[in-house]
Amino acid sequence: MRRRVSNPLTARLAAEIKRLARDTDLAQHEIAARLKLNQGRISEVLTGKKFSEVHPS
Numbered sequence: 001m002r003r004r005v006s007n008p009l010t011a012r013l014a015a016e017i018k019r020l021a022r023d024t025d026l027a028q029h030e031i032a033a034r035l036k037l038n039q040g041r042i043s044e045v046l047t048g049k050k051f052s053e054v055h056p057s
Contacts, residue, residue, distance in 0.1 A: 009041050014051035021046055022056050 032039040
């Protein structure tokens with residue numbers, strides 16, 4: 001079985017994650033599914049562990 005690979009996390013995606021979290025009622029796992037990312041990456045962005053300097057798009 002092949003391992004599923006997430007899209008690479010970029011500043012542009014981080015801005016989109018922050019925008020979706022701010023402007024929608026989507027849960028982290030729903031944002032992850034929409035952007036084809038791991039939910040852990042969403043959490044890292046929203047808690048400021050990654051891309052803390054990026055603003056929502």
